[in-house]
Amino acid sequence: MKLTNLLVLAACFSGISANAQITPGFEPGNLIVLRVGNGTAAPASSGDPVFLDEFTPLGVLTNTVAVPTNGPAALIIGSATSEGAISLSANSNYVVMVGYNTNFPYTSSLASSTSAAVPRGIATIDFNGNYNFITNTKTAFSGNNIRSGVSDGSNNFWAAGAVSGTVYMGAAAPFAFVQTSDANSEVVNIFNGNLCFSSQKTTPIGVYAFTGAPVTTNTSAALLFSTGAGSSLYGFAISPDNTVAYVAADRATTSGGGILKYTNNGAWGLAYTFGTGAGSTAGARGVTVQFGQPNVIYATTADATANRLITITDTDASAAVTVLAAAGANEVFRGVQFTPQGSAPSVNTPLQSQTANQGQSATFTVGASGSGTLYYLWESNSVPLTGWETNDTITLDTTTNEATGSFPVEVLISNSWGTSSSSTTLTINPSNVPPAAPIILEPPSSEEVNASSNASFAVVATGPSLTYQWQWNNTNLTNGDFISGATTPDLTLSNVFGASDGSYTVIISNGGGYKISAPATLAVADPWISSQPAGRTFLAGTTIELPAIAIGTAVNYQWTFDGANIPGATSGIFAPSNAVAAQTGNYAVIASGPYGMVTSATAMVIVAPPQTALFPSNLVVLRLGDGSQALINSGNTLFLDQYVSNGSYVSTMALPDSGPSALLISGVASSEGFMTLSGDSRLLAVAGYNTNRGALSGSLSSSASTNVPRAIGTIDGTGQYALAASTTNQYSGGNLRAGATDGNGNFWGAGSAGGTWYFGNTAPAGQVQSSVNNTRVINVANGSLLFSTQSGTSGLYSLGGLPLAAATANLIFATGKSSSPEDFAINSASNLVYVADDSPAGGIQRWQFIDGVWTNVYTLGSSARSLAVDFSGANPVIFAVTAETATNRLIAITDAGAGSAAVTLAPCPAGELFRAVKFGPELNPFPAPALSAAPLAGGQFSVSLAGVPGYTYVLESSADLLNWQPLQTNIAPFTLTFTNAPGSAQKYFRAAYFP
Numbered sequence: 001m002k003l004t005n006l007l008v009l010a011a012c013f014s015g016i017s018a019n020a021q022i023t024p025g026f027e028p029g030n031l032i033v034l035r036v037g038n039g040t041a042a043p044a045s046s047g048d049p050v051f052l053d054e055f056t057p058l059g060v061l062t063n064t065v066a067v068p069t070n071g072p073a074a075l076i077i078g079s080a081t082s083e084g085a086i087s088l089s090a091n092s093n094y095v096v097m098v099g100y101n102t103n104f105p106y107t108s109s110l111a112s113s114t115s116a117a118v119p120r121g122i123a124t125i126d127f128n129g130n131y132n133f134i135t136n137t138k139t140a141f142s143g144n145n146i147r148s149g150v151s152d153g154s155n156n157f158w159a160a161g162a163v164s165g166t167v168y169m170g171a172a173a174p175f176a177f178v179q180t181s182d183a184n185s186e187v188v189n190i191f192n193g194n195l196c197f198s199s200q201k202t203t204p205i206g207v208y209a210f211t212g213a214p215v216t217t218n219t220s221a222a223l224l225f226s227t228g229a230g231s232s233l234y235g236f237a238i239s240p241d242n243t244v245a246y247v248a249a250d251r252a253t254t255s256g257g258g259i260l261k262y263t264n265n266g267a268w269g270l271a272y273t274f275g276t277g278a279g280s281t282a283g284a285r286g287v288t289v290q291f292g293q294p295n296v297i298y299a300t301t302a303d304a305t306a307n308r309l310i311t312i313t314d315t316d317a318s319a320a321v322t323v324l325a326a327a328g329a330n331e332v333f334r335g336v337q338f339t340p341q342g343s344a345p346s347v348n349t350p351l352q353s354q355t356a357n358q359g360q361s362a363t364f365t366v367g368a369s370g371s372g373t374l375y376y377l378w379e380s381n382s383v384p385l386t387g388w389e390t391n392d393t394i395t396l397d398t399t400t401n402e403a404t405g406s407f408p409v410e411v412l413i414s415n416s417w418g419t420s421s422s423s424t425t426l427t428i429n430p431s432n433v434p435p436a437a438p439i440i441l442e443p444p445s446s447e448e449v450n451a452s453s454n455a456s457f458a459v460v461a462t463g464p465s466l467t468y469q470w471q472w473n474n475t476n477l478t479n480g481d482f483i484s485g486a487t488t489p490d491l492t493l494s495n496v497f498g499a500s501d502g503s504y505t506v507i508i509s510n511g512g513g514y515k516i517s518a519p520a521t522l523a524v525a526d527p528w529i530s531s532q533p534a535g536r537t538f539l540a541g542t543t544i545e546l547p548a549i550a551i552g553t554a555v556n557y558q559w560t561f562d563g564a565n566i567p568g569a570t571s572g573i574f575a576p577s578n579a580v581a582a583q584t585g586n587y588a589v590i591a592s593g594p595y596g597m598v599t600s601a602t603a604m605v606i607v608a609p610p611q612t613a614l615f616p617s618n619l620v621v622l623r624l625g626d627g628s629q630a631l632i633n634s635g636n637t638l639f640l641d642q643y644v645s646n647g648s649y650v651s652t653m654a655l656p657d658s659g660p661s662a663l664l665i666s667g668v669a670s671s672e673g674f675m676t677l678s679g680d681s682r683l684l685a686v687a688g689y690n691t692n693r694g695a696l697s698g699s700l701s702s703s704a705s706t707n708v709p710r711a712i713g714t715i716d717g718t719g720q721y722a723l724a725a726s727t728t729n730q731y732s733g734g735n736l737r738a739g740a741t742d743g744n745g746n747f748w749g750a751g752s753a754g755g756t757w758y759f760g761n762t763a764p765a766g767q768v769q770s771s772v773n774n775t776r777v778i779n780v781a782n783g784s785l786l787f788s789t790q791s792g793t794s795g796l797y798s799l800g801g802l803p804l805a806a807a808t809a810n811l812i813f814a815t816g817k818s819s820s821p822e823d824f825a826i827n828s829a830s831n832l833v834y835v836a837d838d839s840p841a842g843g844i845q846r847w848q849f850i851d852g853v854w855t856n857v858y859t860l861g862s863s864a865r866s867l868a869v870d871f872s873g874a875n876p877v878i879f880a881v882t883a884e885t886a887t888n889r890l891i892a893i894t895d896a897g898a899g900s901a902a903v904t905l906a907p908c909p910a911g912e913l914f915r916a917v918k919f920g921p922e923l924n925p926f927p928a929p930a931l932s933a934a935p936l937a938g939g940q941f942s943v944s945l946a947g948v949p950g951y952t953y954v955l956e957s958s959a960d961l962l963n964w965q966p967l968q969t970n971i972a973p974f975t976l977t978f979t980n981a982p983g984s985a986q987k988y989f990r991a992a993y994f995p
Contacts, residue, residue, distance in 0.1 A: 025129025026063065026339035028416055031055045031288070031298055032095055032125070033309055034086050036077050037331040045109040047076040047100060050084075052125055054339065055309060057296075059324030065129045067097070069104035073133035075121050076100050077334070078110040081250070081302070082147050082162075082186060084334025085235055085286060090190045091153030092341040094124040094132075098149040098159050101136040111145045111162075116851070120146035122157050122169055127342045127371060137175065140164040148187045148335075150195070152213055160188035160197050166221075173215040182208065182221075191238035197221070198247070200232050207236055207247065225268035227260060235299075235335065237289040244295065248284035249273075250302035257283025259299055259312065272317035276301045277310055284310075286336040298324075300333040307333050342371025344418025351409060351424035357464075358431040359400040365393045366422050368413045377412040388414070396426060404428050437513035438463040444491075444504060444520035451526040451552040455493040455500070459517055461508045469507045472500075497553045498526030498595025526595040527552025533574075533589060533603040540579055540607055547573040548600055550591030558590045579607045606965050613954055613969065614684070614717050614920035615992070618650060619643045619868065619879055619905075621890055622675045622686060624667055627911040631667025634696040635689060638663060638673075640715065642920065643890065644963045645870075645879070647905030651966070653719050655686070657693040661723040663713045664689050665915070666700045670838070670885065671752070671776065672735050673915030674823060674866060679780035679802075680743035681922045683714040687739035687749060690726050701752075705732035712739035712747050712759065717921045725759035738777040740785065742802055750778035750787050756799065756809070763804040772797060772809050781826045786812070788821040788835070796824055796835065796847075813847055813854035821845075823916065825869040825878075832871070836864040838883035846895065858898035861891065866916035879905070881914045888914050931991050940977055945991050947972025958988045 026032065035051045037043045054063035068074050077083045077099045086097045100110045101121030110118060119136035126132070134157055140146075144162035149169075151157045156170035158178065165180040166188055184201040195213045199205055206226035210219060225245070227233050232251040239245070243264045251257035259274040274297070276284055286300040297312040309325040327333045349367025356362040368374055378385040378394045386394065396409070410423040442460035449455045457470070470477045470491045477486040482494045493500060503519040531549035549572060550557065559569035562585045566574070574587065584607045589600045614620055623639040625631050637657040642650040656662050665672045665688040676685045689700045690711035696703060711726035725739070725747035734752035739759075741747045747759035748768065755770035756778065774791035785799040787809075795814035799807045812833075815821045820839035826832070831849040836842075843859040844867060850857075863883040870877040878893045880902075890906040908914045933943045947953050952971050956964040967989075968976050 025065070026054055026127050027056075028127075028339060028341060029057065030062065030339045031057065031309070032086065032337050032339055033286075033300065033325075033333050034084050034097060034335045035327065035331055035333055036079075036084055039328050039330045042330045043079040043332055044105075045078045045080070045111065047078050047102070047104050047106045047110050049104055050075060050077050050097070050099060052086075052095070052097075055325055057298075057311070057324075059309065061325065063129070065125060065131065067099075067123070067131060068133075071103070073123070073131070074101060074103050075123050075133065076102065076104045076106070076110070078145075080111055080145050081285065082234070083111075083145055085148035085187045086335035086337050087148065087150040087187075087189045088288075088337045088340065089124070089151040089153040090193075092338075093153055093343075094126045094151070094340045095337055096122065096124055096149045096151050096157070097335070098122050098146045098161075100146070101133075112143060115139055115142035120159070120161070122149045122159055124151065125340065127340045135169055135171070137167065137169060139175075140167045140169075140177070147185075148189075150188050150190050152190060156213065156215060158188050158195060158213070160185040166195075166197055168215045170215065176215060176217045178210075178214055178217065178219050179221055180218075186233065187235050189236070192240060192242055195221075196224070196236070196238070198233050198236055200234075203229070205229060205231050205233065207233070207238075207245065225262055227270075228256075231256065231260075232283070233260070234285045235287040237287055237291075239289075239291045239295075244291070246287055246289050246295075246297055248287040248299055250283040250285050252281050253283060254281055257302070259284050259287060259297060261314065274312050274314075274317075274319065275321060277308070277321040277323055280308075282307070286334060288337045290338070298336055300336050305329075305332075309333055309336065342415065342417050343369075345370035345374055345413040345415055345420040347413065347420050347422045350422040351411065353424045353427070355427045355429065355436075355464075356398055357429050357435070358398055358402050358404065360464075361395050361397045362426050363393060363395045364409055364411070364424065364426075366411050366413070368392065368420065368422075370413070370415050370420075371417060372415045375414050377414070379410045379412070380408055382410075398428055400431060402428055404430055435464040435510050435512045438466055438508040438510055438515045440508065440515050440517055443517045444506065446521040446523070448523045449496060449525070450528040450530075451497045451524055452495055455496050455522055455524075457491045457504050457506075457520050459489050459506050459508065461489070461515070463508075463510055463512065465510045467509050469509075471505050471507065473502045474505075493522070496522070496524050498524050498593070499553065500524055501595070524595070525552075525598070527555045527591040527593050528598055529589075529591060529600045532601045533587060540581060542579055543575055543577045544579050544583065544605060544607070545573065545575050546587055546589075546603055546605070548589045548591075550589075550598070550600075552591065552593045553595055554593050556592050558592070560588050560590065562586050581607050583607050606967070613651075613719055613966070614640070614642055614715065615964075616681065616717070616920045616922045617645070617964070618920045619645060619890070620675075620684060620918055620920050621881065621906075621914050622673060622916040623652075623908065623912055624665065624673060624915050625912040627909050629911075631911070631913065633666045633668040633699040633701070635664035635691065635693050635700050636667040637693060638665065638686065638688070640684075641906075643906060644965070645877075645892070646963050647890065647892075648963055648965070649906070653715075653721075655713060655715075655721055659692070661713070661721065662690060662692050663711060663723065664691060664693055664700065666735075667913070668699075669701055669735055670865070670883070671737050672701070674738035674777045675916035675918050676738060676740050676777070676779045677868075677918045677921065678714075678741045678743035679783070681919075682743050683716055683741060683921055684918060685724075685739045685741050685747070686713050686715070686916075687711070687736045687751075688713070689736070690723060701735045702733060705729050710736035710749065710751070712741070712749065714741065715921070725761060727757060727759060727765065730754050730757040737775070738779070740778045740780050742780050746802065746804065748778055748785060750775035756785075756787060758804055766805060768799065768803050768805070768807050769809045776821065777823045779824070782828060782830050786824070786826070788824055790820050794819050794821055796821065796833065813856075815845060815856070819845075822864075823866040825867055825871075827869075827871040827876075832876070834867060834869050834876070834878055836867045836880060838863050838865045842883070844878055844880060844893065860893050860895065860898075860900055861902040864891075866918075868918045870919075879917050881917050886910075886913075890914055890917060931989060933989065942975050942977040943989050944975040945970075945972055947991065949973060953991045955989065955991050958990075964990065 050067040052065045101119040121136040141161045146161040149159040155172040165183045166178045168176040182202040186198045188197040196209045204226040208221040236247040245262045247260040261271045282303040284299040290296040295314040354362035375388045406425045444457040527550040533546045533548045559574045621641045638655040690709040709726040714724045731751040731754040736751040745761040756768040776788045778787040796812045823836040833847040835845040842863040843861045864880040867880040891902045
C-alpha cells in the first residue's frame, strides 16, 4: 500500500462502513425463548424435547438451537408449568437452563422421579449457540421439580426448585444446600452482585436476596419485597440501580396476575400491574427487561395453549402490550432472556514503530483477541488505508521521493461487541542516510551436549539489511556436512565431538557498521555413557553379561570390580563365562578418550546357585522367544522370568518345547499366551499347544486339535512344570487363549469358536457354555469362574461358581463397543475390578460397584493385555504387560486416582515378547526357620540355618527389607560363608522353606 496520494485513498474509502462484523450463533440484542415440545404431541410429565428459539425485538424467528435429548448431556423438561425458566449469567456470556438429565422419552413422571434415578442437571448456551452440560445432582430436588438456574459467569452455578430450596452446583466449591427455609422456591437469578430467588408457596410470598452469592450451606436470605398472598410469582428482573423491579405473576389478570412493577424509594412498593394483552386473562411466567429511558419489558404469558411472547414499553400504567410471537400447537414458551454476549476486541500485542528509508517498505502487525471474527481497518491520520478486512498485518511501501518524517499508523479492531485500536508511527529517512548499525538484543548462549549430538546457537539482533558470519575460535565457519546456518542468525552443528569444543561468536554487519557478539562456549561430553550397565542376578555356571555403550572419540573401556580394574576387561561388554559366587559385587566401566573420561553407573551383580523357585511376593512374566528364534505362527519357546516388585531380575525358567509335555504358543497371534493363578494360589496355569517346536510349517491356531492338542500346563512354587490337561477336539482350527484351575484337579479353557470348555480330571470333559463363543481370558476369582470377551457385548462375564457341566454366562458389566478387554483382576470383596484393554485407545480400566451399579470410574496408562494387582494397600498397585507388538514392557501403576503415572519396570528384549504377568504361586506353609549370623576372622562373615534337617530352604538377602534376592538354595542345616563382609546390597538376610 503506497503512502502517497492519501487524499485519493480517502476518497476511495469514504463510503466504508464504520465497522463490519460476522453474525455469531445469536445476534446481540435479540431474545432467547425456551420452548418445550416439538409439536408432535402435547407436553407430557414424562418429558419433552427442549429448544431455544431466537427472536428479534420485533418478533421475527431467526434461529433455533435444539438441546440434546439423549446421551450423557441430555436435558429434557416435563409439562409442569413451574419448569423451564432461563437466566443470563452475571457476565452476560451465556444463558443458563436446568432440567432432567435423562434420555427422551422417560417412562414416567420426571418430577416424581428420584434424583438418584433421574439426575437434575444444569447447562449453558453461549453466544455461538454452543451447548455445554455443566453438572448434575443425584440428591437435590428428588421427587419434585428443578425449576431454574443461574451462574456468576465463572465456575459457580446455583439452582432452585421444590423440596431443596436453593442449592450450589458449581465447581469452585463443594455442593451445598444454600437455603432450605424456603424449600419450594421458583426462579433464581443474580442482580447487582446478589443471588436472588422468587417464592410463591412459603409465606411471605415475594422476592428474596442474599448478600453476595453464597456457596455454603444454610445461608440466610432477606425479603426484598412481598407480592402478597396467592400472587403466584415466577420470573423477575431488577434494575442496575436497584430502584425498579418487574415480576411475572401467572395467576389470572382478573386476580392481579400479569407483570407487576415495584419501585424502591427507600422501601419497595407496588407501582402498578400490566396485563398481558387485549382479550387475555392469563398472567405471565418468564420476564426480562431492557432497562433504559423508558424500560422495555419482554415476557412469556401463562396461557395453557399457544402462549405468547409479548413486549411492553413502560411509559406508564396504561402502556400497550404487543404480541411478538405465539407458540405452536403442542408447544409452550417458558423462560425468556436476551441473547448471551461475546467479548469485545482487546489488543494483546500493540503496533510497533517502524523505520524505513525512502523506497523501502514497512510491515505492521497487531495482536488482538475477542469473540467471533475480528475485522481490521488500517488508517493514517484517520484516513483509511484499507477497507474492513480480516488481515491483522499491513505492508506500507514508500517511494524514493516520499516525504521524510514521522507518520501515524492506526488500526481499528472490531467485532459484534465493540471496537479497540492501536497506533504507532512510521519514520521515513532520506535514502542517502546510512542505516543504523546493528544492535544485538540477545547474544548466543553457551551449550553443553553429549558427543554425537547436535548443538545450536542463536542470536537476536535488530537493524536494517543485516548480514551474519559465525566464527569458531576466531575462524570463520562455512556450511558443510556438519555445519549449517553459518551466515544466518541460527547456527546448527551436527554430530559434534570433543574436537568441536571452543568459543563461538557471530559478526553482524550492515552499511552502518558491525558488532561481534559475546562468546558462547560449546562443551562436549566426550565420551559419555549412552547405555548404562544394569545389575541383575546370574545363576552360577552361566555367563555374566554386562553390556555398556559409550559414545565419543577413540573410546577405550576398562571394567572395574568393587573399584579395582579387571585385567583384560577392555571392551564394551564384560561377559565372563562359568560365573562363580566370588564374582558377586559391584561392577562399573570407565570410558576414556583424548577429550576426557567418564565412569558408568554401578551395576550390582549377584551370582546365585541355580534355582527355579517362584515366590508369591515376586512377579512372574510369561515371555515368548529367546531373541535368536524368529517369532513365527508355528510356535515358539516359552520362558518364565521372575522379577521382584521393583523390576529387579531374579531368575528364568524355560517350559519344555519338545517331548510329551511340550507347550508352545504362536509368535504372531496377540490373543494367545495368557497366564492365570489358580483359585488356591498354588499353581500358575499357561494355555497353549502340545506339540514340538519346528514340527509344524503352518499356523498353530489353524491346526486341528486331533493333530495338535490344546493343552494347559501348570507350574508350582518349586518351579515344577506339568502338562496338566489337554483336549483333542475342542478349539480345533482356532486359538486356545487362556486356561484356569481351582488347584484341585479341575481345568477350564477359553478361546475362539469354543466358548468355555471343561477339560475334566474330576468330572467328564464337556462344554460349559457356548452362548459367548469367542472368549479371551478365563480365571477363578472368589470361588467363581469369570471370563472376558471382545465379541458381541464386550465385557466381563460370570458362570456363577465353578461349573463342571453346562452353565449360563451372566454379564457382570460391558466395557463398550470400542474396547478390547483381555486380562482382569478382582479384589476379595468383589467390588473393585481392573480390566486390561489392548485397543489403540485402551489402558487399564478401573470398575467399581457403586450404588448397585458397576461403573468405569477412569482408565489408567496405555494399551495393555495382562495384569496382576496387589490389593493389600489403600492404593492398589497394578503390574501390567503392555500391548506393543515389539519390545513391549512390564510396567507398574500405583492407583492414587485418575492420571496415576505408569513406571516401566522392565523392557522386553528385542526379538522377544512379554505375554502375561502374575504373582508367583504360594508355597506350602511351614514353620518359620531360625537363622543366625556371626563375623569370622579375616573379614569373613557367615550365616547359618538350622531349619528342619532334610528339608530344602532358600537363603535371601535385601538392602531395604522390601526387595529380596536369592543367595543359595540348600538342604538344612547349612552355613553360607562370605569371603568379604557383605555390602549394602546384603544388609539383611532371611530364609524360606522350599518344599
